[in-house]
Amino acid sequence: MKAPVAKLAYLTQPAPGVILLNIQIEGREFERVEVTRDQLANMVVEGAALALKERA
Numbered sequence: 167m168k169a170p171v172a173k174l175a176y177l178t179q180p181a182p183g184v185i186l187l188n189i190q191i192e193g194r195e196f197e198r199v200e201v202t203r204d205q206l207a208n209m210v211v212e213g214a215a216l217a218l219k220e221r222a
Contacts, residue, residue: 170194177206 175189185206190196201209 177201 170191173190173192175187178186178188180186185201185203187199187201188196189199
């Protein structure tokens with residue numbers, strides 16, 4: 167089974183201290199998930215590591 171691919175993903179902060187990950191997967195409606203500051207920090211660290219990783 168092929169993993170779903172995000173068509174669009176972005177972060178919003180509708181209120182102080184509230185961080186939402188907005189994501190749209192191909193063929194589906196937008197979903198919004200609240201993330202904690204620790205989860206956001208993890209996404210930044212892991213995302214930077216992936217972005218800077220040398221491609222084989």
